Amino acid sequence: MTYRVAELVADCLVAHGVDRAFGVPGESFLALLDALRDRNDFDLVTCRHEGSASLAAVADAKLTGRAGVVMTSRGPGAFNAALGLHVAAQEAIPLVMLVGQVDRPNLARDAVQEIDCGRSFDGVLKWSVRLNSADLVPEMMARAFAVAHAGTPGPVAIELPEDLLEDPAKGFVATANGAVRPEPGAAAIEQARALLRAAERPILLVGGECRTASFRQDLIAFSEKWNVPVVTMNKMQDQFPKSHQLWAGQFGFFTSQPHVKLLERADLVVAVGTRLGDLSSLGFAFPRQAEPRQPLVHVYPDPDAIGKRVRTDVAVVSGSHAFVSAMLAAPATARACAEWSSAAAAARTATHGWPQFGVPSADVFGHAVAAIAAHFRPDGIVTTDSGNFAGWVHRIFSLEPTARLLGSACGAMGSGVPSGLAASLRFPERQVVAFCGDGGFLMTGNELATAVARGANLTIVVSNNQSYGTIRSHQERAYPGRPYGTDLSNPDFAALARAFGATGFVIEDAERAPGTVAEAMTTKGPVVIEVRSDVRQTLDKSLAASR
Structure with missing residues (x-):
């Protein structure tokens, strides 16, 4: 069998750890479907709508830590899948959308369902590329996955012209580039330690940048070592055990008054793995910027996400787990503050408590x-x-x-x-x-x-x-x-x-x-x-x- 670009694209997916994709089949990428048919290391999930396929790919990325993959046809298929692109951009999830494109001779001629992903999804995609020759496939595929993971993760699109998928690709080999994993410097760790040592009412905000089981275990150890209550961001309640005495609750679309009052009292905010958007900053009002200010330690792997909206006392360009690990390795002299722990527990109970008995039958x-x-x-x-x-x-x-x-x-x-x-x-x-x-x-x-x-x-x-x-x-x-x-x-x-x-x-x-x-x-x-x-x-x- 001739080794085609279609087989090369399939090999590139597997080289990046992709073992499953979601999509709706289209005539514009029949060769890729054919290349995947007999593989035992890849599962294509045929969905009923590209929108739900893209949402499933986002969920799969959350579960695996790898980029989710959605396959669509051009035009209507890509626009249907745009819902997943938006979610991936909003929630910082790596997502790769493979789009079957019209054949190269008919590009830029208003062919049926032709689409320019870069122009159509500008402001949502991190990057878009249209493959046009076999020799560039390994490089561009590797770059797409690197971009999807780097900095603030997000969606990228790869356009696959229909005729290109049938081109011979003998002699070309799939490659994978390493993703950038920034780690904190010694100075940043020392500054964070100094602020935590001095704080009497610290609060730790945890986002979803890292979702691994080992990170969660280290996060528990970090909170206990520094005696700091933990608030998880919206829909990320699984990042910290609800039964733990230091869990102070999670943010939602409507923050309760007990939560707001607790956060207003904090004398240090350590934000890890969150970009501090509107929901995680109480509508950009937290941490407080007016005097008396609430000092902020902001940890995120993308420097462009730090210091954009609020003054940051310690900017740590780092992955969440690397920061937590470094803080665990550093000496700790956290203050014991029973009153602050009790206040956090009271806010948690008021916001998240559920009566075991007495719930009305109407509910x-x-x-x-x-x-x-x-x-x-x-x-x-x-x-x-x-x-x-x-x-x-x-x-x-x-x-x-x-x-x-x-x-x-x-x-x-x-x-x-x-x-x-x-x-x-x-x-x-x-x-x-x-x-x-x-x-x-x-x-x-x-x-x-x-x-x-x-x-x-x-x-x-x-x-x-x-x-x-x-x-x-x-x-x-x-x-x-x-x-x-x-x-x-x-x-x-x-x-x-x-x-x-x-x-x-x-x-x-x-x-x-x-x-x-x-x-x-x-x-x-x-x-x-x-x-x-x-x-x-x-x-x-x-x-x-x-x-």
């Missing part, structure tokens, strides 16, 4: 989530779509360091099912539970067909309150009693699940939640649990959280 979704959490395994994986319903998950679930949380940190709807699909394929032996709203499920829920085709052990929980509940809560704040455009007419989700070949369950009242959940959580294969809930419960809790 059907709360009872359902509590029942699911009781069956959740220590090494399980939970995914959440965007929506107020996720607040129940964050408050009720107590995640061990071995568990994983894949949430929609940037608020993109539709991520719940694709993320669950990616997790169930990556870890088929682990329990995977995907939480969705009715709106988000009907955006990407067709990937249930993919889960059925793969025999995935995936449990999907749909909060059916017949509303775009989050938007409805915003309406109630801005225009009380005047909802418009947010009501939904929904199908029978359990019946829909059965039509797909999955198993469907319905929970309509709190009393039956434990029994239905017990049966559903022991059912193999894809399962959908529809929880019919009252939108009023969502609104009441959302409005209360924002006060």
